[in-house]
Every structure is written in C-alpha cells, then in structure tokens.
Amino acid sequence: MSILDEVRSGKEDIVEYAEECMQKAKGIDREYRYFTAIAEESAIGQAREIKKNFQKYRGKRLLGVMVSAKDAICVKGVESCAGSRILKGYRPLFDATVIERVKREGGIVIGKTSQDEFGFGSFSVNVGLGFPIPLNPFDRGRSCGGSSGGAAGLARKADFPHIALGESTGGSIAAPSSFCGVFGLTPTYGKVSRYGLIDYGNSLDKIGSIGKSVEEVALLQGTIEGHDPKDSTSLSHPHEGYKELKRNVKGMRIGVIKEAFSDAVEKDVQKGVRSGIARLEEEGAVVEEVSLEFPIRYSLATYYLLAMSESSTNLARYCGMRYGQAGELKGNFNEYFSEVRSKHFGEEAKRRIILGTFARMSGFRDAYYIKAAKVRTLIIRHYRKAFGKYDALASPSTPLLPPKFTDIEKLTPLQHYMIDVPVVGPNLAGLPHLNVPVGMEKGLPVGMLLIGDHLQERKLLEMGMVFDGE
Amino acid sequence: MQKFTTDVIIGLEIHAELKTKTKLFCACPTQGSGEPNSRTCATCLGMPGSKPVLNRKAVEHALRVCLALDSGIAKEMVFSRKSYFYPDMSKNYQITQYELPIGTGGSLKLESGKTVSMKRVHLEEDPASLVHPAGVRESSYVLVDYNRSGQPLIEMVTEPEMHSPEEARDFLKQLITVLDYLGVFDSSAIIKADANVSIRESHYTRVEIKNITGFKEIERALGYEVARQREEVREGKAVAQETRSWDSEKGATFSLRKKETEDDYGYIIDPDLVPITIDREYVDGLRSSLPELAQDKLKKFRGQHGIEETTARVLAKDKALAAMYEAVSGEVNPQLAANWVRRELPRVLNYYKKSLGESGITPMHMISLLKLIEQKRITEKTGQRLIEKLGESAFDVEEYVTKEGLGVISDSSLVEQWCREAIKEAPGAAEEYRKGNEKSFNFLVGQVMRKAKGKADPQAVNGVLKGLLRR
Ligand SMILES: [Zn+2]
Numbered sequence: 001m002s003i004l005d006e007v008r009s010g011k012e013d014i015v016e017y018a019e020e021c022m023q024k025a026k027g028i029d030r031e032y033r034y035f036t037a038i039a040e041e042s043a044i045g046q047a048r049e050i051k052k053n054f055q056k057y058r059g060k061r062l063l064g065v066m067v068s069a070k071d072a073i074c075v076k077g078v079e080s081c082a083g084s085r086i087l088k089g090y091r092p093l094f095d096a097t098v099i100e101r102v103k104r105e106g107g108i109v110i111g112k113t114s115q116d117e118f119g120f121g122s123f124s125v126n127v128g129l130g131f132p133i134p135l136n137p138f139d140r141g142r143s144c145g146g147s148s149g150g151a152a153g154l155a156r157k158a159d160f161p162h163i164a165l166g167e168s169t170g171g172s173i174a175a176p177s178s179f180c181g182v183f184g185l186t187p188t189y190g191k192v193s194r195y196g197l198i199d200y201g202n203s204l205d206k207i208g209s210i211g212k213s214v215e216e217v218a219l220l221q222g223t224i225e226g227h228d229p230k231d232s233t234s235l236s237h238p239h240e241g242y243k244e245l246k247r248n249v250k251g252m253r254i255g256v257i258k259e260a261f262s263d264a265v266e267k268d269v270q271k272g273v274r275s276g277i278a279r280l281e282e283e284g285a286v287v288e289e290v291s292l293e294f295p296i297r298y299s300l301a302t303y304y305l306l307a308m309s310e311s312s313t314n315l316a317r318y319c320g321m322r323y324g325q326a327g328e329l330k331g332n333f334n335e336y337f338s339e340v341r342s343k344h345f346g347e348e349a350k351r352r353i354i355l356g357t358f359a360r361m362s363g364f365r366d367a368y369y370i371k372a373a374k375v376r377t378l379i380i381r382h383y384r385k386a387f388g389k390y391d392a393l394a395s396p397s398t399p400l401l402p403p404k405f406t407d408i409e410k411l412t413p414l415q416h417y418m419i420d421v422p423v424v425g426p427n428l429a430g431l432p433h434l435n436v437p438v439g440m441e442k443g444l445p446v447g448m449l450l451i452g453d454h455l456q457e458r459k460l461l462e463m464g465m466v467f468d469g470e
Numbered sequence: 471m472q473k474f475t476t477d478v479i480i481g482l483e484i485h486a487e488l489k490t491k492t493k494l495f496c497a498c499p500t501q502g503s504g505e506p507n508s509r510t511c512a513t514c515l516g517m518p519g520s521k522p523v524l525n526r527k528a529v530e531h532a533l534r535v536c537l538a539l540d541s542g543i544a545k546e547m548v549f550s551r552k553s554y555f556y557p558d559m560s561k562n563y564q565i566t567q568y569e570l571p572i573g574t575g576g577s578l579k580l581e582s583g584k585t586v587s588m589k590r591v592h593l594e595e596d597p598a599s600l601v602h603p604a605g606v607r608e609s610s611y612v613l614v615d616y617n618r619s620g621q622p623l624i625e626m627v628t629e630p631e632m633h634s635p636e637e638a639r640d641f642l643k644q645l646i647t648v649l650d651y652l653g654v655f656d657s658s659a660i661i662k663a664d665a666n667v668s669i670r671e672s673h674y675t676r677v678e679i680k681n682i683t684g685f686k687e688i689e690r691a692l693g694y695e696v697a698r699q700r701e702e703v704r705e706g707k708a709v710a711q712e713t714r715s716w717d718s719e720k721g722a723t724f725s726l727r728k729k730e731t732e733d734d735y736g737y738i739i740d741p742d743l744v745p746i747t748i749d750r751e752y753v754d755g756l757r758s759s760l761p762e763l764a765q766d767k768l769k770k771f772r773g774q775h776g777i778e779e780t781t782a783r784v785l786a787k788d789k790a791l792a793a794m795y796e797a798v799s800g801e802v803n804p805q806l807a808a809n810w811v812r813r814e815l816p817r818v819l820n821y822y823k824k825s826l827g828e829s830g831i832t833p834m835h836m837i838s839l840l841k842l843i844e845q846k847r848i849t850e851k852t853g854q855r856l857i858e859k860l861g862e863s864a865f866d867v868e869e870y871v872t873k874e875g876l877g878v879i880s881d882s883s884l885v886e887q888w889c890r891e892a893i894k895e896a897p898g899a900a901e902e903y904r905k906g907n908e909k910s911f912n913f914l915v916g917q918v919m920r921k922a923k924g925k926a927d928p929q930a931v932n933g934v935l936k937g938l939l940r941r
Binding site: 073074080082087090092093094096194195196197198199201202203229230231232233309310312313316317319321322323329333334337357360361362365369373 | 512515516517518519520521522523524551553555556557560561562563611614734736737738739740741742743744
C-alpha cells in the first residue's frame with residue numbers, strides 16, 4: 001500500500017487521491033455491478049474534511065482507506081435500502097455506529113454494496129426489484145455469493161486501498177468471501193454494534209470485514225468493534241485493536257468437522273479445503289477429525305425458523321409510511337399497506353414473511369419458533385463442548401465452487417437454502433468464523449472456514465495469516 | 471364450567487402512563503412541546519437501523535407498582551414483539567411483555583373492604599396518536615403524531631372478580647390512589663381501561679369494552695353495557711362475543727368487531743433487548759423505600775389520631791392532603807387539623823381552581839393559622855378569612871394578623887357595648903329570645919359579630935348577651 005503511505009504522510013493530496021479511487025470504483029461497478037449507491041459526493045466531502053484537519057487525522061488507523069458498506073448498513077445522507085426496492089429513496093439521518101467509527105478513524109466511505117434483498121439469499125441473485133445482480137470477479141457468468149456479494153466482489157477487484165464492511169446472518173460473509181477468493185471475518189455476535197444496521201434477524205446479525213489480506217480484515221475489525229450503548233445486545237468486552245498480529249499456528253489444535261465433507265460437497269471444494277488443512281498441519285497445527293453431527297443436522301432448520309420469524313416482524317414496518325416507497329393514498333390502511341408491500345417486496349422477501357409469520361402464529365408457535373429457540377441452545381452447547389478440546393474447527397465455507405447463474409436458476413428454494421449448511425451452525429451459535437482463500441480449482445477460488453470459540457477472533461486471524469499473500 | 475355466584479362479572483385491564491423523563495426505549499422527552507412530531511427520534515419513529523434501549527426508571531416504577539400490589543416479581547425483564555398492522559404503530563409491532571410479565575398475581579383492596587385479585591402487571595410502549603382532522607367518522611385521512619410513540623405504559627390486569635359497575639369504579643379509584651402515592655403516575659395523566667363484562671342471563675358471554683377513560687366513565691360505561699346486554703336477552707337475542715368501544719359523548723357502547731377466535735399477534739421474544747436479571751437486593755431496597763400507602767395512612771389516622779372514619783378516608787386517599795394533614799397534626803390538635811385540612815383547605819383550593827402545590831399553601835401556613843385558633847388568638851371566622859386570603863397568595867400569617875389587628879377582641883367593655891347596641895337595635899329579637907326562641911339568640915350573636923368584624927371571642931359574646939338578656 002505505498003500510495004496509502006504517501007497519502008498518510010501528506011505527500012499525496014488526499015482529495016485528488018479520493019477522486020481517483022472513485023473513478024476506479026465506478027469503472028469496476030460498470031463491469032461487475034457491485035454498488036447499489038456510489039457515494040461520490042460524501043466521499044469527496046470526507047476527503048476535503050480530512051485535508052482541512054489533517055493534523056487531527058494524522059496517525060488514525062484507517063486514514064486514507066476506502067471503505068464500502070453493505071447496503072443494509074446505514075450511512076447518513078446516502079441512500080440505504082438493504083437491497084430492497086421498498087426502501088428506495090431512504091436516506092438515513094444518522095450513521096450506523098460502525099460507519100461513525102470508520103469515519104472517525106479517517107476511513108472514507110465510498111458507497112453501498114449490493115446484496116440479496118434484506119440478506120435473503122446465498123448468491124446475491126435475490127436482489128430487490130430493479131437492482132442489478134453482482135458478478136463474480138473471476139467469471140462474470142457466475143455468482144459472487146451472498147448475501148454480501150457486492151462487498152466480497154469489490155474487495156477482490158478493488159485496485160486501490162479498500163476494505164469492505166459486510167454483514168452475516170447465516171453465512172453472508174463467509175460464502176461470498178469464499179466465492180470471491182478473499183478473507184472474510186464474521187465476529188462473535190455482539191462484538192460489533194448493530195446500531196444502524198437494517199435488521200434481518202436481530203439475534204443473528206453480525207457486521208464484519210472483508211479484505212484481500214488478514215491485515216486488512218484485522219484493521220477494519222479493530223476499528224469497528226467494542227461496546228456501544230446504542231445497541232442493547234452489544235457486549236461490554238473491550239475492543240482489541242489486533243495490533244502486532246503474528247502468524248501463529250504451531251501447536252494449535254484444529255478439529256476438522258467430519259460431517260462437513262459429505263457427498264453433497266463438490267470434489268474440487270473438498271480437495272482445496274483438504275490442501276488448506278494440510279498447510280496448517282505443515283505449519284505445526286495438530287489436526288484431528290471431529291464429529292459434530294447434531295449441529296450439522298439441525299442448524300439449517302433451526303436457523304431458518306428463527307431468522308424468518310424475526311425477519312417477518314422486522315419487515316412489518318415497511319408499509320409505505322414515513323420512508324422509502326409510497327403508494328397512492330386510497331382504500332383503508334390495510335389495503336394501502338398491502339398494495340405497497342405487494343408491489344415493492346421481491347419474491348424471496350415475501351416467501352420469508354409468509355413462512356416467518358406462520359412459524360410464530362399461535363398453534364404453530366410452540367412447534368416451530370419456541371422449539372427452534374430451544375434447539376439453538378443445544379447447538380451452542382455442542383460447539384462449546386468441542387472448543388473444550390480444539391482451538392478452531394475447520395470445514396469448507398460452501399459446498400460448491402461459484403456456480404453459473406444458469407445453474408442457480410434451476411435450484412429449488414430448499415436446494416438454495418442447503419448451500420448454507422456449513423456456515424449456519426457457527427452463525428446460529430454466535431461464533432466467530434473466518435473464510436480463508438486456500439487456492440484455486442478450475443480457475444475458481446476455494447474457501448476454507450475456520451471457526452473459533454466466542455471472542456477468539458485473534459486466534460482465527462493469526463491462523464489465517466498462513467494463507468496471506470497466496 | 472366455573473360457578474359464579476353473582477349476576478355480573480367484570481374484569482379490568484388498565485393502562486397508565488408512567489411518570490418518567492424520557493420514553494421507554496429512547497431518550498426523547500415524555501413532556502414538553504405539544505408541536506406534533508417534535509419529540510421524536512429514529513427509534514420511536516421506527517426508522518430502519520434504529521434500536522431500542524430500555525429506560526431503567528420505567529422498570530423501577532413498574533417494580534414499585536408490583537410491590538404495592540403484592541405481585542410476584544419476575545426473575546428477569548424480557549420483552550416481546552406483538553405484531554399487528556395499524557397506522558399508529560411505528561414498527562407494526564409493539565414492544566410489550568408476553569410470556570414473562572414483570573408482575574404476576576397480587577391484589578388490591580377496595581373501599582368496601584373487598585379484595586380484587588390481580589392477574590398480571592406488565593410494561594409496554596404506547597403507540598403514536600392518530601389525529602382525525604374532521605372527526606373520527608368524517609375524516610377521509612388521518613395524521614399521525616409520534617410524540618406519544620414509545621411513552622412508557624404499565625398495564626395492570628385483574629381477575630374477573632368485580633360484580634358491579636360501582637365496584638369497577640371503586641377499583642379504579644383505589645388503583646389511581648396507589649399509583650399516585652408511589653409517585654409513578656401523574657394524576658393529571660390519562661388512565662385508560664378495557665373491561666370484560668358478562669351477565670348470567672347470557673351464560674356469561676364475554677364482551678370486551680375498549681377505550682374507557684377515567685374512573686367516573688367506567689361506572690357509566692359498564693352501567694350502560696350491563697343494561698344493554700340484559701335488554702338483548704330480554705328481547706330474545708343472543709349477546710354476541712365481541713369487542714365494543716365506549717363513546718363517552720353519546721353515553722353508549724358500539725360494536726367494533728365480532729370476535730369468534732382469539733387475536734393472533736404472533737409473539738416472539740424481542741431479540742433487540744437482552745434479558746435483564748432483576749436483582750433481588752435491588753427489589754428489597756425498593757420494597758423498604760416504598761412509601762406508606764393510603765390503606766396504611768387510613769389505619770394510622772383512625773387508630774393513632776382517633777379521626778372519625780369519613781374524614782380519615784378523605785384525607786388518606788389524597789396523597790397531597792394526607793401529607794399536609796400529617797405535617798400539621800404533629801404541631802396542633804389532630805382533630806382540628808383534620809377538620810381544616812379536610813374541609814376548609816379543599817374549599818379554598820376549589821374556589822381558586824388550584825392544586826395544593828400550585829396554591830403555595832404550605833404546612834407552615836396551616837400550622838401558624840391553626841395555632842392562632844387553638845390559642846384563641848383569632849376566631850374561627852377570622853381563620854376562614856385568612857385561609858381564603860392564603861389561597862390567593864401566600865403571606866406570613868402571624869405578621870399579617872398583628873399588622874391588620876385581626877386578633878380576638880377581649881376588651882369586655884367593648885364587647886358589652888356591642889351587645890347593648892344589638893339588643894337596642896333589635897328589640898323584637900330580644901323579646902323572642904326571652905320567650906324561649908333560641909334562633910333569635912343566634913341572630914343577636916351574628917349582629918354582635920358583624921359589629922366586631924368577626925374578631926370578638928364568640929364565647930365572651932355568648933356570656934355577655936345572655937347576662938344582658940336575663941335582666
Ligand atoms: Zn425517540
């Protein structure tokens with residue numbers, strides 16, 4: 001990052017540099033469609049403000065780094081839609097806490113990145129009505145994964161200093177990071193404030209970082225984490241900073257999840273991930289196979305019941321009042337709300353509202369919503385038990401190489417949901433996990449998932465450094 | 471089926487706004503500007519990305535209510551989302567308590583001595599208010615004012631144990647007194663009740679009445695509803711299981727919706743609010759700092775001070791009057807204090823349409839006034855005039871009495887002179903008295919007091935007049 005050094009020392013004019021970065025970002029967007037909104041005006045405004053108060057920003061950890069935000073993360077004055085047409089035109093009056101922290105540390109927010117509508121998908125093909133589908137950086141005929149697809153794609157493609165803010169509810173950082181060949185850290189639930197994040201499933205949503213290297217990911221994670229009184233679920237754990245990270249694998253005990261290498265996982269993916277595990281072993285890790293049958297078997301159903309129940313209540317507020325899209329005022333309020341919602345929600349959003357509402361209705365609530373909440377507790381217990389023995393667990397991040405759009409079209413909703421099997425478990429348990437790019441198969445990237453115990457982000461990052469710069 | 475011993479069954483659900491500085495889940499003020507939508511933020515407007523943060527003071531208030539009602543207190547504070555679509559809802563779900571209310575069980579004693587059991591007590595947020603520019607039925611659109619959105623409400627639900635509209639009124643009155651004593655409720659704030667009413671003749675088909683405001687209305691609304699249900703049965707119609715609304719202006723209830731099934735609100739635990747453990751020691755601390763409530767005061771006034779029942783009740787149920795009485799009765803004769811705080815003080819406040827607080831009359835004023843009476847340094851008549859003046863604006867009573875020369879006139883020659891004049895001016899009355907007409911004597915006393923401008927010692931006047939008339 002030599003250009004960054006020049007900007008940071010004041011040798012390079014930060015406003016000119018920012019303008020150049022914006023031009024590059026726009027160029028990438030024309031080809032790959034990673035943005036829902038490019039915030040050129042506010043980004044240049046930020047650069048000017050830094051230039052004016054350069055002394056104040058000198059030495060700040062993100063000074064001069066371009067940061068993109070998944071569309072669900074609110075940026076003051078910049079259209080924030082969570083990828084949904086129903087929020088088209090919504091410009092938040094406040095910054096999400098993560099954005100506030102990025103700006104305070106001299107990071108420049110360049111825009112909002114594309115995603116599945118409200119995070120409802122694994123391929124970024126469930127974009128809201130009228131939003132373009134982002135394309136894989138290695139093959140434009142393939143998916144870049146989801147739901148933080150734009151974030152991961154941009155992290156790969158950006159030819160300027162850039163780190164992406166992503167968000168994961170059930171795997172939305174790990175999966176696209178795997179498909180785009182970048183590092184993606186999903187932190188422990190509650191470690192990063194959700195204030196200003198447009199909710200999908202509040203008990204599951206986690207904002208995290210996506211970058212080309214462990215260093216980049218750690219830089220952004222260290223900036224955004226730490227307690228926030230504006231989010232009641234935010235942990236009081238002090239923020240770590242992740243300075244002086246060093247490659248640290250020797251003697252680490254790694255449990256390879258047996259059930260995560262089933263026949264449903266493509267051979268090329270298995271091969272790539274196995275080679276990654278071998279690398280860790282070469283570096284001195286103690287590798288062992290571990291069975292986590294219960295979480296692997298029950299996580300998917302549990303996850304979808306809880307996430308959909310929560311999201312169906314979160315989406316209730318989008319009814320054509322106060323913000324976003326409005327309709328013609330006619331009929332009674334029920335007719336009006338229904339009209340706006342029918343017209344502007346995409347198909348997957350409607351499916352999840354219906355399923356989620358069903359799961360929490362009296363008569364079904366005990367069998368679905370309440371039971372899922374109980375099973376979640378059991379799943380967490382299984383993971384905790386494993387961490388009594390291992391420093392990290394390893395599995396593929398996704399069961400397949402980035403698929404072609406034409407193949408995705410053939411998937412049923414259930415097959416679509418199955419893609420999440422490797423990643424939903426740690427998401428449900430609120431465990432930190434890191435996608436590590438372990439190499440290429442057939443010209444496409446393969447990602448390995450390293451899962452850590454609660455608050456053990458540092459361990460994951462230090463293991464991930466083995467794959468840095470490959 | 472349960473056997474009911476009475477003809478009417480009533481259960482109440484009462485909503486009261488808790489007195490806090492800020493709203494339940496955001497820092498917006500609960501009081502202040504009436505300008506629509508001026509006291510709002512991202513959270514109480516339900517903006518995407520906003521998150522709720524619980525107001526601890528509201529929890530403290532709710533805990534005090536639970537303690538006063540003797541309700542069991544939950545181990546932790548858990549909130550749920552109650553989902554339904556309505557234009558006054560900022561999120562189309564209300565943050566409330568469902569499975570785990572803060573309080574369970576408990577009871578409240580009525581004035582009649584009967585005890586009504588409580589089902590539950592819980593905390594929730596108030597929706598926004600809807601403004602119908604041309605009246606509820608006529609307006610073609612409504613405006614939404616979010617100033618109220620997110621105000622803390624406490625909901626208190628009784629068992630269906632009341633058997634007449636009068637009992638329901640009594641319950642609400644007692645409850646308001648308790649809330650007022652606890653200092654958790656502003657007595658000028660609105661208290662709303664929903665009532666379940668059923669009668670034996672309809673085999674106790676449950677009808678819910680919504681939107682009843684205040685304890686006077688509850689008796690009217692329920693009285694109307696019981697009569698309506700009986701009329702339906704008499705006419706051979708079936709009483710429908712339904713939700714009705716009370717129209718105070720028309721003095722009638724009207725049907726809102728038929729209700730064959732229970733409402734389904736699809737409750738889930740609100741995942742934005744982590745469960746908060748309710749610390750036992752904290753609750754014990756609140757319990758020990760709980761103020762003496764009206765029932766305790768009544769007992770004390772009757773027992774220790776020997777105040778007769780009606781006066782003791784009037785004093786005990788009004789927190790401000792009770793406090794005034796307690797302060798004053800420590801310094802002067804309790805009987806005298808009770809009579810003046812019960813009758814003279816409210817009379818004056820009523821006249822000026824002021825609350826005790828607004829009037830500026832303090833225990834100090836009352837004590838010096840009543841001491842002057844007790845020591846016969848002024849007459850009761852003068853005392854009444856003084857308290858009327860105090861109601862207008864406060865002043866130093868002793869100083870004023872000295873300065874204006876309002877002290878009792880004990881100069882016997884002056885009193886005798888007034889008495890002689892009175893008899894001379896009304897010889898008829900004197901004659902009547904001598905014939906045995908007591909009323910005429912009172913007339914003569916009145917005449918003397920007029921001459922004395924109320925300052926003569928009535929006992930002295932009595933004695934002198936009687937002496938003169940005997941001759
Ligand atoms: Zn507010």
